Amino acid sequence: MTTTTAPFPRWDDARAATLDEPGLLLYRSNLLGSDLRITNYGGGNTSAKIMQKDPLSGQDVEVLWVKGSGGDVGSMKLDGFSTLYMDKLRALKGLYRGREHEDEMVGYLPHCTFNLNSRAASIDTPLHASLPYLHVDHMHPDAVIAIAAMANSEAITRQVFEGTVGWLPWLRPGYELGQQLAAHDAAHPGLRGIVLGGHGLFSWGDSAKACYENTVDLIERAQTWLTSERARRHVQVFGGTAFAALPEAERDRTLARVLPVLRGLSAEGAASAGSSAADGSPRGGQIVPKLLHLNTSPEVLEFVNSKDLAPLAALGTSCPDHFLRTKIRPLVVPESVYGLSGADLKDKLGELLAAYRADYAAYHARCKRPNSPALRDPNPVVVLLPRIGMVTIAKDKATARIAGEFYVNAINVMREANAVDQYVGLPEQEAFDIEYWLLEEAKLQRMPKPKPMVGKVALVTGGAGGIGQAIARRMLADGGCVVLADIDQEALDSVSAELAKAHGRDHVRGVRCDVTDEASVIAAFDRAAIEFGGVDILVSNAGIASAAPIEETTLALWMRNQSILATGYFLVGREAFKQMKAQGTGGSIVMIASKNGMVASAQATAYCAAKAAEIQLSRSFALEGAPLGIRSNVVNPDAVIRGSKIWTGKWSEERAAANKISEQDLEAFYRDRSMLKRSVFPEDIAEATYFFAAEHLSAKSTGNILNVDAGNLAAFTR
The missing domain is CATH 3.40.225 (L-fuculose-1-phosphate Aldolase)
Structure with missing residues (x-):
């Protein structure tokens, strides 16, 4: 029970007036599920008995609409409800052979389906069908469960609700509990609800609004009584404090x-x-x-x-x-x-x-x-x-x-x-x-077989760039979680929000990281550990590009390339290695190097040397990581122009000048230079990266290099 004293969500008469009976049931369900004081995520269920035309006979029949198996009342849609003929549900009583056989009753529920509804009925269906009310809620509010979980629950239930709410001892949900609910209600006319020992609350009403307001009022009454009773008793919560929280x-x-x-x-x-x-x-x-x-x-x-x-x-x-x-x-x-x-x-x-x-x-x-x-x-x-x-x-x-x-x-x-x-x-x-x-x-x-990346965490440096985003999307598409690390905070926030919207907030985190700063790199991996428990995959992708003739390559330019592309790759690789070793479950390091690490390009000495260092660095990680199940491999892109941030700056101008062509002709130049005459896109790099990251695809690959350059004879690895 949260400590907030905010009122419960109010019923909107204007909105309700626009809805039919199934729509009112959905509105009531979503409203109840919108407040965790009313029910927990995925918990509880709602129902309504609605008159509808039978698609076979054309006659009006009574249909039970009830939340189906699985789902969450707060976020469900109309297709989340099972629909069943009430006359058939009532007829099941003649088939019931007693509590020791009650599980077999679940097998009869599909035979009661109305209008070929494919939503499976839940085990709680008989509970709703057994009660004679048009609208029924079964909620799990903390306040009521607290009363239901007390040693003297029955007496306290009578005291709190002044005899307007019944009480039943714990019984596993199923057909027998449905029969006991109906019998208890029949024996105590005028009840507003029934508390189930150790379980929750059943409540009802003659209309969707009346049911909602009755449910909320009972929960509010329980909350108010508990708060006042605790204050009256001056009880120390949980016996008082034994520890102080760490800074x-x-x-x-x-x-x-x-x-x-x-x-x-x-x-x-x-x-x-x-x-x-x-x-x-x-x-x-x-x-x-x-x-x-x-x-x-x-x-x-x-x-x-x-x-x-x-x-x-x-x-x-x-x-x-x-x-x-x-x-x-x-x-x-x-x-x-x-x-x-x-x-x-x-x-x-x-x-x-x-x-x-x-x-x-x-x-x-x-x-x-x-x-x-x-x-x-x-x-x-x-x-x-x-x-x-x-x-x-x-x-x-x-x-x-x-x-x-x-x-x-x-x-x-x-x-x-x-x-x-x-x-x-x-x-x-x-x-x-x-x-x-x-x-x-x-x-x-x-349950369906999980996607291959479920449970895996990938940290992608340069995650807000074109290649980084493509890699993140590929991991996310197969169920993975991604920590985007980038030095550009504005781009990082934008990309993280976009990916979280597309794949869910549980799957994406963003952390600002300067790969040349040791403390920043350590902090990024610490954050990954706190958010997900650790990292299984490192994609070292942060990069720059520069061009200059050798005699014009300043020490500053050389050091900038070495700092980001060599030292930066070392730092993130080292921290990933340490975390993977601590986990003891292996891991995969993928370094996004370049064709230039295999074959030099004119007027790019600093860049080529740093990229060659990345390749050798990966081999070192592969060597030391093998006994720990940590694999390290290299993906070598070439001329990824569309979507790549390094081509938005001076590099595009410099490469055009070095090749004596205009900037707008760069993509065609690199495409025609390749053996396959095809352009290379960020998604192509993402696929190669995914191959090395995925245990089910490349568990026996380490120390390898995969060129994604549409074919360049000089860059052949052997």
Whole structure:
């Protein structure tokens, strides 16, 4: 429950007047999902019973519109709803064989589909169908879950809502719970809703607006009561403060050292499990790359710095939506780890993760049933760091971020429940039966195969330029995350925003970086570690170009080329190498050199020498990186004129003069000079770079050079 006192979103009568019944349901759903105090991301569901013409009989029939499997009420569209015949749903009662057979009822839901709707119905469909109300909401508000997770939840529910809201003990969602909801409602006429123990709230209304306002009013009433009750009791939140938060600079230095190691160990642990991860990662014996998300919000810091951190964290979460995404409990890392580095840090974190994995495997062994799915990735999803905050780990950045949001919900629930009564987590066996539910396993197995770059992070220097952008787009297209590093802040901001809009904010970060400045380079990699957990791919692409006869090549011009193209490539390569080594999961370094590194051009001595240095530098990285699984390769472009920033300055004029042609004829000149008579574009360089970056394409390639120049005999590598 956030601390904001802002009012809930208001129902807009003018907008609602323009909508039909399905439109009103969508409007209500989006409005409810727009405020995290009402429900968490992807949590809860809504429904409406609407009269529609049957496409076969032409008769008016009652149709249940209900949020389908998956999706998020805050962002869903009309195609996110399942539609089912109410008469067929009611008829299912005659097929129900009891609680031990309730999962089979899910198989009947497709037979109830109205109008061939392909959206799969969720397990909550029977809950909405069983209640006699036209409009039903099922939300997961922190305030209500806090009451639902109290030891004396039933009595406190009566007290808070003055008998207008019913209460049912925890029961896994499904057909049986739907029957119990209906029976409880029938036995208690006049209820406004029902609290589900450890779970959430059902509420209803005769119209879309009445349902929305009833839901929001009940949540607001719960929030108000909890706030006043906590104030009346003068309770110290989470037992008071045990730790002071680290200063930001010290925190970031610690995270930059710890997170790559944590990320790498989690990937290895996932591989050793040999099975699918709780966050949906695929089964298999290879390393499963993961991404990290950091949360240092006030709610999180209050919890991780509290005296009650250890006992509350051990209790686990309550609401099934929470622990499905966060596992039953987090890993707490002791502060003593922060002072370690190198092998000591890896050993200690390895011990902590090994103990967590053993505990999780024991939980699976204790609770599994004869038909339970195999053990999934036993690594933690949530890692709590006293004095720092919370890190969440998952197969992609969005999943990691959302898992963190869910654990914040759990923190809010624990805070409020413990302040008024006693927080209780879900019983272990019940938690297991949700986490390893065969229906949930079937959903995981239906998930599409992830794109090949999911879980990978590429840092691209010169990322705001034409070639850098093209490379970033290619990585993003296959699910990767990209850190754009560039010295041009204005261009960096513009390109980062454009790519984030196209590929999602979780996938793109921008960091200003001067590759000639050691501190700036280190800071860029530290930022990548804090944002994603580390870097798997370095594309060293920042560059300049210059031309001058030898006798006119000043020391300043020579040093500028060496500084950016040789020293700069060394610095970013070194920092990438260090971070990849800390992760222990290999990596790929791709240096964007030039045809000029293979064959000299007249009047470009400084540039050619620096580009040759890049090629030799890559070979050195390949040599030392091989035992660590770190590959290093070179892409040699030639005459990439369109979209390339180096051709917008003096270089274009200089090369035209050196070749005794006009600037507008440069592209044609270089195209006709090539063996294939074809122009080379940034996208061509991006494809070559992607080949070397992608483990599934070039796992056995290191120390290589790939020319992308449309054919230049003098630049042949052999």
